[in-house]
Amino acid sequence: MTQTKTRPETEADSATELVDPWHVVVLNDPVNLMSYVVLVFKRVFGYDEVRARRHMLEVHQRGRSVVWTGNREKAEAYVHTLHQWQLTAVLEHGEAN
Amino acid sequence: MAKRIEVRLALPVVRPLIDFLLPLAKADRDQLPVPQDWSNVDEDLRAHWREDLVAALGSDLAVFTGLFDKAFRSTGVVEFDQTEALAVLRACSILRLRLRSGDLAGLSDEALESGEIDFFGLDEKGRLAFTCYLFLASLQETLVRHLDPEIGAG
Numbered sequence: 001m002t003q004t005k006t007r008p009e010t011e012a013d014s015a016t017e018l019v020d021p022w023h024v025v026v027l028n029d030p031v032n033l034m035s036y037v038v039l040v041f042k043r044v045f046g047y048d049e050v051r052a053r054r055h056m057l058e059v060h061q062r063g064r065s066v067v068w069t070g071n072r073e074k075a076e077a078y079v080h081t082l083h084q085w086q087l088t089a090v091l092e093h094g095e096a097n
Numbered sequence: 098m099a100k101r102i103e104v105r106l107a108l109p110v111v112r113p114l115i116d117f118l119l120p121l122a123k124a125d126r127d128q129l130p131v132p133q134d135w136s137n138v139d140e141d142l143r144a145h146w147r148e149d150l151v152a153a154l155g156s157d158l159a160v161f162t163g164l165f166d167k168a169f170r171s172t173g174v175v176e177f178d179q180t181e182a183l184a185v186l187r188a189c190s191i192l193r194l195r196l197r198s199g200d201l202a203g204l205s206d207e208a209l210e211s212g213e214i215d216f217f218g219l220d221e222k223g224r225l226a227f228t229c230y231l232f233l234a235s236l237q238e239t240l241v242r243h244l245d246p247e248i249g250a251g
Contacts, residue, residue, distance in 0.1 A: 033241075088133065
């Protein structure tokens with residue numbers, strides 16, 4: 001399976017993320033279980049239980065949740081990993097959530 | 098040493114479900130169960146992603162079908178390690194998505210999400226498909242609880 005690519009953080013990276021953010025957005029689906037989605041968020045992003053559950057509930061109640069924001073390369077890698085877990089995830093550009 | 102997970106299933110109940118699910122798991126290994134929106138993904142990446150997702154799907158489904166082999170059919174026990182458990186979790190999602198777009202396509206998203214359906218209004222194949230759909234959910238819940246006891250504890 002593809003692993004999320006990581007590389008050393010730099011000031012340039014942080015500046016780019018602020019100026020040119022990419023969002024990883026998870027959309028609701030009627031199939032995947034709530035507990036499964038929480039587990040995926042914890043494993044993929046390393047979120048704690050509270051944060052993972054908050055995103056899961058947002059997906060369930062509002063139809064979507066921005067689960068991660070940052071540079072494009074990492075956002076793409078996260079979207080791809082979420083697809084491997086059979087979640088519906090999209091990459092969105094810009095500040096508006 | 099890797100922790101082993103053992104799930105004991107009621108063979109007379111589960112066998113017909115497995116008989117229904119195995120052909121579904123072995124078919125269309127090159128078909129993704131969910132159409133994903135890749136409009137913002139670099140064009141160069143799309144073909145590579147698809148290929149990678151198909152390979153991952155095939156691998157997860159192979160773990161699932163491997164578990165329910167001859168040994169399971171005589172004992173009703175499936176046993177796996179954590180890595181296999183994660184693959185089975187994903188395989189259950191793949192199969193539930195396939196059921197949704199196949200034999201359960203006539204059910205609304207709301208009905209599937211709530212589980213409130215007219216079971217006896219379904220034909221025989223639909224009833225079996227829906228029972229499989231619930232069985233896979235139950236297997237996922239069991240695995241999630243085992244892999245991460247914190248989930249669902251609150």
